[in-house]
Amino acid sequence: MSEPLVVGLSAVIVAVTDETPRVLAVRRPGAPGAPEGWGLPSGPLDPERDRTLELALRSWVRAQTGLELGYVEQLYTFGDRERRTAGPWDGPREISIAYLALVREGAAPGPAGATWLDVYDLFPWEDWRRGGPPGVDPVVAPAAARGVGPAGGPSRTARRERADIAFGLGGAAWDGDRVLDRYELLYETRAVAEALRDAGGGSRPTAGTGRALALDHRRILASALGRLRGKLRYRPVAFELLPPLFTLSQLQRTVEALAGLRLHQQNFRRLVEQGGLVEGTGKIETRTGGRPAELFRFRREVLRERPAPGVGLPGRRRRRSADGAA
Amino acid sequence: MSEPLVVGLSAVIVAVTDETPRVLAVRRPGAPGAPEGWGLPSGPLDPERDRTLELALRSWVRAQTGLELGYVEQLYTFGDRERRTAGPWDGPREISIAYLALVREGAAPGPAGATWLDVYDLFPWEDWRRGGPPGVDPVVAPAAARGVGPAGGPSRTARRERADIAFGLGGAAWDGDRVLDRYELLYETRAVAEALRDAGGGSRPTAGTGRALALDHRRILASALGRLRGKLRYRPVAFELLPPLFTLSQLQRTVEALAGLRLHQQNFRRLVEQGGLVEGTGKIETRTGGRPAELFRFRREVLRERPAPGVGLPGRRRRRSADGAA
DNA sequence: TCAAAAGTGTTATCCTTACACCCATGT
């Protein structure tokens, strides 16, 4: 086989600092004619040297950014023809195997050309910690529900149905995990910048739909955030983002940052303690702004005791709010 | 880039017939010198013709087997160097993007050279519907716990810990989803045939460890089964395997077949009905062997009403049986 | 003394589990 086919690896490297989830981004040269911008770090798979895909990833991430990755999991493989910017450019078909990696806050920021971006600058509609995102909900959701074709036609109603489920409208519940569904609806309805860029059109994206990334990297990041939110429920991934010793508030704020939700404090503590996920150390952290807090550590033994140890987010049960409006 | 790198797509096509989960397998020529055997259907990605990876898959599956796939999801991308049979053969590095597809029972069996294999012939230790698999548990679990290196050494105890969690030993709970963990432990301890084949050794696999597939295809299938079991809980995938109208017993037997567990009948019915997953049709199926059963259909509206509609398997909560033995 | 954050206790509600029992058909 000698089709023009290139295989690369992409990394969604996530950290949580000061209650904001961040993702590592690098400067991208941009396709011929297109402006340069931020994108996910990516690198090659060297079939000679790298025994496994994951080792390949760790190796070029180390080389490019100086980061030594801890938790790594494969996310998804993206290979649609349209994934690169549309246009006359007709290079080889590119396939990208995306990975999700978690690093502790305060990890090295990497060399010049790399920064940490606030995840919610890219997905403003995903952060519900301060109630509905300011001014975004009334804009984004209708944009997503907007269909093409005649009003009431099958394409319109089908998209309407999808938008209701994705954005929790019309009696449906908001499901934090459906990050990708929401992004794809916004893309299909040309609300986000990438959709306009890829279509070659010149109009402006809908306000409040966040900043763009190169290629399909915002889509990849949407997959990652959705996956991470889901995983919080049944794997102790939050601890990968925290130092070995932490207060329960730190833990809660980290989880809230990823989930994009406020959680009930007292119940959170109880669930996490009674669930056996953490154990107190007797040590005390005094710089809390109020009463000093005990420092906890992750209890690895929980992996043996419980089939699916996670932090108990809301949702996943019956229907919640049914505010029936519009 | 012009490294020797080949990208292919593999399909795990699952159906449930007569309470047994089946997977479509094809005859494989086998590497030079190796005997031919069964493997998963696989095909190329044609960068010219196929716009997306999933369309590529659907297209060659249709061509090869005549099957028109319904539900399809991407599973994982396998690309370790060792995934093909070890040995002097030094062809190009092969990357395989694996998909999981579900088809209804009674789907066309495909052309000559393809058959449906009973999934539990490949993973006998995964079927707990008739209690512990006959004679397997006492054999397989110890094999998985067997370590290399000195007794009590770090490698031994680490593997012991992993085996406890994977197989639900020593107070840990059996987690049906950990199919891949279990297979990998058996592989690492050289209990399954593929491990011996890949190592080039001549000894015989541990009894009760099931039949082998070509390359790493049994590993791929293990991923698929684990994924499917997990998904049953929060997505209505079981209906992809059933005809449009079905009795609640049919539904239950299908779920049980995949989960490898017996479920409590009365509660299953209630959960599934009260959960709004199905609705009665008034139609009656008389050939039940007892009282005629009502025919139900899947309620698509549930997708709008509930964030994560699934069938409620046990597990996923606190610890269950703690039979502390061994 | 007050604000702020940590930490404890108690109760209501809902879901899951388990058990008991009745219904409709074929042999």
Added chain:
DNA sequence: ACATGGGTGTAAGGATAACACTTTTGA
């Protein structure tokens, strides 16, 4: 009549969610 599988009701246990309240520090 009885075996077989379909179908319904009800009560116990447990987990979550919501509420009220106390403790300990710094300003």
